[in-house]
Amino acid sequence: MSHSIARRRMLGGMAGLAAMPFTSACGTTAGSDAPSPLDDALALPVLEDTSTSPTQGVFFGVFRENALTDVVSGAQADLRRKPAAVMWFTRFGSAFPQSQLQYLASQGMAAQVTWEPWGAHGEAITLAQIEAGLWDAYIDTWAQAAARLDLPFMLRFGHEFNGDWYPWCVVNNGSNGEAFARVYRRVVARFRAAGAHKVQHVWCFNNANQPAAAWNDPRFAYPGDDVVDWIGIDGYNFGTSQSWSRWTSFSDVFSGALATAQAISPRKPVVLAEMGCSETGGDKAAWIARMAADLARMPSVRAFTWFDIVKETSWALTSSDASWHAAIQALRQPHIRGNGTALLSVATPRA
Known part of the structure; x- marks a missing residue:
């Protein structure tokens, strides 16, 4: 059995696909040594972006629920390219991630840290509590540690505030968007x-x-604008995986939100901070290919981070042979970038 077929079996099982042997979406039977387009793609050298210029292209990042060293090595092995960034989630009460930031910097990758105001045991933290200063001492531990470390990284505090699923969402805090804005300013001010x-x-x-x-x-x-370096947008094509969802093109997932971002601040770079596509209800491989083509025509979007796990549905880029092959091809397009130093030079924070 070839190395690539063995890897396909392993990752296919992780994604909850059918038991082996199985017929791949590329038309070969896993368990035989017959070559396929995916086998050929997995034999490609890992693509590395050596240009530190921040002015061109859109930077690829990835989120996986693995140890950071495994994310870095596994993403390169699976996708045949080095990502520009790795994202992870952490909550209030957690220690400042100094070793993770140093490790990614040593790999030439950018850290995208999602900082969620949950308590240490999952208890809700309200915007009013943060605004009243109850978390100032904790926020300051992160701010002071970041100052000592003196490395650039991207910090996403209180994401998806316009939903209804987090305690920091506007709907759960008096339906007052200005309260979220004040808290965000408070956090940034303490870092500065x-x-x-x-x-x-x-x-x-x-x-x-x-x-x-x-x-x-x-x-x-x-x-x-004085406290925001990047505008982030989260969006997913759930396909028909949920009772309420339908298949939605990449453009339709993000076009309305991009128009909102442009109206808010037309010169701020945009990161699609979480994104993914289901296998259910349409052609995921074609969706990925169209995404890569559409990104070339979205100059305000300078980075995107794929939510590369199985959660509500199979978001993983390796969820089928066809999607996996399409992802490898898409990530080798010349406008898709993989240099973390260049990514961190797109936006220059103020002193």
């Missing part, structure tokens, strides 16, 4: 006061407002 000027602050909303009420427009929660 500590001298953590290399932190790049990502203000991130969901592509669809939930609830879809006028007061839940992200514009009301924008804290200002």
Whole structure:
């Protein structure tokens, strides 16, 4: 059995696919040594982006639920290219991730840290508590550690605030977007006061407002150009995997939210901070190929991070042979970038 076929079996099982042997979407039977387009793609050398110029292209990042060293090595092995960035989630009460930031910097990759105001045991933290200063001492530990470390990284605080699923969402805090903006400004101000000027602050909303009420427009929660380095947008094509969802093109997932971002601040770079596509209800391989083509025509989008796990549905790029092959091809397009140093030079934080 070839190495690539063995790897396909292993990752196929991780994604909850059918038991082996199975017939791949590329038309070969795993368990035989017959070559396929995916086998050929997996034999390609890992593509590395050596250009440190930040002015061109869109930078690829990835999120996986593995140890950071495994994410870095596994993404390169599976996707045959070195990502520009790796993203992970952490909550209030957690220690500043100094070793993770240093490790990624040593690999030439950017860190995208999603910082969620949950308590250490999952308890809700309200915007009013943060605004009242109850978390200032903790926030300062991160700010001071970031200042001492003196490495650039992207920090996404309180993402998807225009949804209804997190305690920091506007709907759960008096339906007042301005309250979120004030809290965001407070967090950034404490980092700046500590001298953590290399932190790049990502203000991130969901592509669809939930609830879809006028007061839940992200514009009301924008804290200002002076404290935002990146505008982030999260969006997914759930396909028909959920009772309420339908197959949606990449363009349709993000076009409305991109128009909102442009209206809020037309010169801010945009990161699609979480994105993914289901296998259910359409052609995921074609969706990935179309995504790569569409990104070349979206100059405000300078980075995207694929949510590369199985959660509500199989978001993973390796969820089928066809999708896996399409992902390898898409990530080798010349406008898709993989240099973390260049990514961290797109936005220059203020002192």
